[in-house]
Amino acid sequence: MLGLNKADLRLYLIVLGMLIFAPFIMNPFPEGSGLAQFNGGYPDLLQKLVIFGIFAVGFNILFGLTGYLSFGHAAFLGVGSYAGVWMMKLLTMNVVPALIISVLTAGLLSVIIGYVSLRRSGIYFSILTLAFAQMCYSLAYSVLTPITGGETGLTLSLNDPRVLGTSQTAEGNIPVPHFFGLEMNASSTLELGAWSFTFNTGYYFCAVVMAVAFYFAIRLFRSPFGLMLRAVKSNQARMSYTGLNARPYTLAAFVISGMYAGLAGGLMVAMDPLAGAERMIWTASGEVVLMAILGGVGTLIGPILGAGVIKYLESIISTINSTILHQWFAFLPDGLEDFVVAIIYPFVGKGWHLTLGIVFMLVVIFLPGGIVEGGKRIGNLFRRKRREETPPSSTTTPAPKPGE
Amino acid sequence: MGILEVTDVNKRFGGLQALGKVNLSVQEGTCHAIIGPNGAGKSTLLNCLVGKLIPDTGTVTFEGQSVLGRKPYEINQMGISRVFQTPEIFGDLTVLENMLMPVFARRDGTFRLHAYETIANERELLDEAEGMLDEVNMLDKRHMHSASLSRGDKRRLEMAMCLVQKPKLLLLDEPTAGMARADTNNTIDLLKEIKEKRNITMAIIEHDMHVVFSLADRITVLAQGTPLVEDIPENIKGHPKVREAYLGEAQV
Numbered sequence: 001m002l003g004l005n006k007a008d009l010r011l012y013l014i015v016l017g018m019l020i021f022a023p024f025i026m027n028p029f030p031e032g033s034g035l036a037q038f039n040g041g042y043p044d045l046l047q048k049l050v051i052f053g054i055f056a057v058g059f060n061i062l063f064g065l066t067g068y069l070s071f072g073h074a075a076f077l078g079v080g081s082y083a084g085v086w087m088m089k090l091l092t093m094n095v096v097p098a099l100i101i102s103v104l105t106a107g108l109l110s111v112i113i114g115y116v117s118l119r120r121s122g123i124y125f126s127i128l129t130l131a132f133a134q135m136c137y138s139l140a141y142s143v144l145t146p147i148t149g150g151e152t153g154l155t156l157s158l159n160d161p162r163v164l165g166t167s168q169t170a171e172g173n174i175p176v177p178h179f180f181g182l183e184m185n186a187s188s189t190l191e192l193g194a195w196s197f198t199f200n201t202g203y204y205f206c207a208v209v210m211a212v213a214f215y216f217a218i219r220l221f222r223s224p225f226g227l228m229l230r231a232v233k234s235n236q237a238r239m240s241y242t243g244l245n246a247r248p249y250t251l252a253a254f255v256i257s258g259m260y261a262g263l264a265g266g267l268m269v270a271m272d273p274l275a276g277a278e279r280m281i282w283t284a285s286g287e288v289v290l291m292a293i294l295g296g297v298g299t300l301i302g303p304i305l306g307a308g309v310i311k312y313l314e315s316i317i318s319t320i321n322s323t324i325l326h327q328w329f330a331f332l333p334d335g336l337e338d339f340v341v342a343i344i345y346p347f348v349g350k351g352w353h354l355t356l357g358i359v360f361m362l363v364v365i366f367l368p369g370g371i372v373e374g375g376k377r378i379g380n381l382f383r384r385k386r387r388e389e390t391p392p393s394s395t396t397t398p399a400p401k402p403g404e
Numbered sequence: 405m406g407i408l409e410v411t412d413v414n415k416r417f418g419g420l421q422a423l424g425k426v427n428l429s430v431q432e433g434t435c436h437a438i439i440g441p442n443g444a445g446k447s448t449l450l451n452c453l454v455g456k457l458i459p460d461t462g463t464v465t466f467e468g469q470s471v472l473g474r475k476p477y478e479i480n481q482m483g484i485s486r487v488f489q490t491p492e493i494f495g496d497l498t499v500l501e502n503m504l505m506p507v508f509a510r511r512d513g514t515f516r517l518h519a520y521e522t523i524a525n526e527r528e529l530l531d532e533a534e535g536m537l538d539e540v541n542m543l544d545k546r547h548m549h550s551a552s553l554s555r556g557d558k559r560r561l562e563m564a565m566c567l568v569q570k571p572k573l574l575l576l577d578e579p580t581a582g583m584a585r586a587d588t589n590n591t592i593d594l595l596k597e598i599k600e601k602r603n604i605t606m607a608i609i610e611h612d613m614h615v616v617f618s619l620a621d622r623i624t625v626l627a628q629g630t631p632l633v634e635d636i637p638e639n640i641k642g643h644p645k646v647r648e649a650y651l652g653e654a655q656v
């Protein structure tokens with residue numbers, strides 16, 4: 001079905017299910033309970049999870065398949081955002097033209113950056129992409145202030161032309177981004193006993209985009225092009241002596257992954273129509289690398305999981321403060337309570353990067369294949385138990401398929 | 405005029421004259437062996453043919469066209485395939501995926517973007533790849549990681565990858581090194597059959613004289629970067645100059 005094999009179809013349906021039911025899955029704790037702190041089912045975070053998921057899936061097309069580690073992908077995300085906001089300022093608040101222009105602009109920029117950076121490989125390639133991204137950042141931050149809004153960022157205003165829409169609403173407000181009339185910030189709430197679930201138009205729009213983007217990623221992984229990209233990673237010399245030119249294949253992967261980044265950037269402004277230079281800074285480029293590695297490089301679903309874990313930790317852990325900690329540990333004797341809080345405190349709130357660092361180190365050391373490998377190991381444990389009753393008959397070990 | 409003409413090729417590596425005034429003419433449909441002691445420059449010569457190295461002076465033409473200055477993938481698309489001395493395969497891919505690479509290269513040329521099609525639907529190409537694997541007795545290993553193959557199997561895979569391209573000229577750099585006796589004989593039979601049935605011209609570097617004399621129509625003896633003699637196998641066997649070059653390796 002859908003032109004996918006059984007395993008891929010199952011994976012795709014799982015992702016679809018996760019996307020559709022995320023407002024429930026991410027909101028397991030009843031409102032008002034102590035654990036409600038850990039609920040992640042609010043629109044703002046859900047949108048972020050999906051948007052960074054798309055970013056990471058695209059990044060993985062380049063890094064996971066070809067092995068070329070770009071340290072500048074945030075530049076494409078940022079440029080996509082700026083382009084999107086401009087489309088909303090000049091043309092219409094409909095998000096479709098904004099997304100199209102985001103993807104195209106990011107694609108164009110990645111042709112240029114990719115063409116130059118791919119003249120080198122390994123660490124030199126990474127440094128070149130990093131240098132380009134930092135150049136884009138400083139251009140956005142200062143030199144191109146008239147276009148990018150510089151330090152303050154690019155925002156909509158009441159006197160933007162918006163030739164296909166209205167500059168301001170009847171009430172004199174800036175209009176809201178919409179998809180043919182469906183306003184992105186519209187939400188409805190479902191109260192179920194102690195639980196409260198929020199369904200947000202913007203989130204579901206992102207989810208649909210993700211469903212499409214992920215589908216294309218699966219197709220790409222299983223296509224002749226995907227094979228070529230894995231060959232680039234494996235042995236470029238052999239590729240060349242086999243009559244294949246590795247450079248345009250790699251460039252195509254670079255541009256496609258840049259376009260995914262641009263799409264993510266466009267979705268960000270579709271949810272919240274503003275763009276700032278900080279989106280392009282090198283730590284943002286580094287973050288997507290972490291997402292891919294944490295989830296599982298070269299796997300299909302890994303980057304989505306990695307993006308989810310990182311963005312979830314960021315949102316949840318960074319909101320924990322000392323008052324909340326004291327509440328949690330109030331059951332301990334006073335002195336001990338202060339002691340425990342003092343130990344945990346550096347890892348929460350602003351210190352959430354410490355937690356991320358520890359999680360990342362643990363995964364890289366104990367699960368080099370990321371979360372996906374963790375899942376596989378658990379799966380194998382179960383399977384082995386079952387297999388012990390019926391010993392295997394074949395002796396040859398088949399190679400693992402990429403992206404499983 | 406041979407299908408491959410090497411004229412006055414020189415190549416220096418610093419102070420080392422790796423190739424000195426090499427002339428070589430390979431006739432279409434024949435198997436031309438290049439033998440010589442270690443370090444004679446045999447692999448260097450092949451490197452000059454496939455675009456890995458550019459000779460300092462001299463010309464190399466294939467079917468009347470110069471190959472010098474062309475990229476390796478362009479030279480391959482002209483019809484020259486090469487099996488390397490140390491197997492060059494895609495270690496991260498399965499055996500079958502390895503085979504698909506040359507098959508795609510032949511259908512699509514140096515670059516074509518097929519990002520939406522599914523490999524599993526390319527029935528014709530898969531059949532072709534599997535057919536070739538069958539010919540080299542490796543069909544049962546098609547789902548194995550190629551990095552986990554034995555050295556001899558890697559070499560057979562690489563040879564199959566070259567053969568499936570149906571090249572006009574096949575360059576073989578010690579194709580049987582590291583193979584068991586039985587596999588060596590299978591390889592000889594395979595290469596013989598290929599030469600006769602498919603009219604593929606071959607240039608082969610080989611230390612195993614059994615292989616050389618089973619296959620070669622002509623033999624060039626290379627020593628210290630220069631061709632000593634070129635003749636039919638019968639005349640090479642007892643040639644005094646060859647004995648001299650192989651001093652100590654008295655198998656000739």
Ligand SMILES: Nc1ncnc2c1ncn2[C@@H]1O[C@H](COP(=O)(O)OP(=O)(O)OP(=O)(O)O)[C@@H](O)[C@H]1O
Binds near residue numbers: 442443444446448
């Ligand atoms: N890229 C290089 N740089 C410097 N020297 C090289 C290079 N390639 C080969 N040589 C030298 O050139 C000489 C010829 O090497 P070549 O590999 O062509 O020999 P060969 O005849 O193939 O030997 P063998 O039978 O051992 O494979 C050797 O002395 C080698 O060390």
Ligand SMILES: [Mg+2]
Binds near residue numbers: 447448489577
């Ligand atoms: Mg050699």
